[in-house]
Amino acid sequence: MTQTLTIRQPDDWHIHLRDNAIMQTAVPATAAVFARAIAMPNLQPPVVSAQEAISYYQRIKSCVPAGNSFEPLMTLYLTDHTTPEMIVEAKQAGVVKACKLYPANATTNSAHGVTDLGLLKETFATMEEQGILLLVHGEVTESHIDVFDREKEFIDRHMTKIVADNPNLKVVFEHITTADAAEFVASTSANVGATITPQHLMYNRNDLLVGGVKPHNYCLPVLKRNTHQQALREVVATGSDKFFLGTDSAPHLKHAKESSCGCAGCYSAPAALELYAHIFDDIGCLDKLEGFASLHGPKFYGLPVNDKTVTLVRDPWQMPESVKVGSDDMVPFYAGQTLNWQVQR
């Protein structure tokens, strides 16, 4: 049995670092292990311009512990009003790597999201020219579409068209949850990749709904049936470089999760790499962890891989039940449960 595993330092290609008090907790948690992270723009109000992205970049940087060289990679939140000029400005800002497409009202803080993809034709063309990636929350939002079918429906109705209409645009299908999405990405051009979260590899909808509702396993896109979970586990085990690490760590205060209308999002940052190591070990593909966590993402984004390494040790430990945020608490993903791997710190 492997006892230690040294890999190149990983990056997190999809994370919510939030703002204010939560940011002060979330940024050090990620910076402790990851070199870079794609910071999602769904603040209130969202990060829609280069200027706002630069300002958010500086707020994140101010939370990075001294001596740590963690770099947030910034994203703009696409709205119906994102113009080609705004994309050029974002490129010139230097810190912006991608734009995030939230279909209006698909998820947390997405009320300003895009209502009609046709409005963004020129904007996508400019992103393609400027080498700004398109990151997609791929779910339709129509109320008559079943929540478990929203990702597949998005592929059929929108993703296929986005990819066909913009063949040179790099597109990341974020936090994929279905066999359909895994197949779509695997069988589409090299310009289409995907991130996969720990929760969608580890769990299926039984872990959300059987034996009482588990609010801390509730995220969007919602956990699917076990055949979909299995398909995601199989796709990471292939070692395909189209799939890479994106935790979608999405912190919410405990009272907002444990509520009659609980927020979507799993706060996995306190043990993100350990969670993936635990899962890859369970699947029997620890040899594929470095590619997934540290190599495929930089390759897809056209960025260098990190110079440093991190070492994981097989040494079981228990995830704390809660994390303090000022006078509030957050419940981390996998709270109170045992993880088999630890990062040597």
Ligand SMILES: NC(=O)N[C@@H](CC(=O)O)C(=O)O
């Ligand atoms: N994944 C989630 O369940 N929540 C995310 C939003 C998102 O990534 O869709 C959040 O910002 O809370």
Ligand SMILES: [Zn+2]
């Ligand atoms: Zn999302």
Ligand SMILES: [Zn+2]
């Ligand atoms: Zn997210």
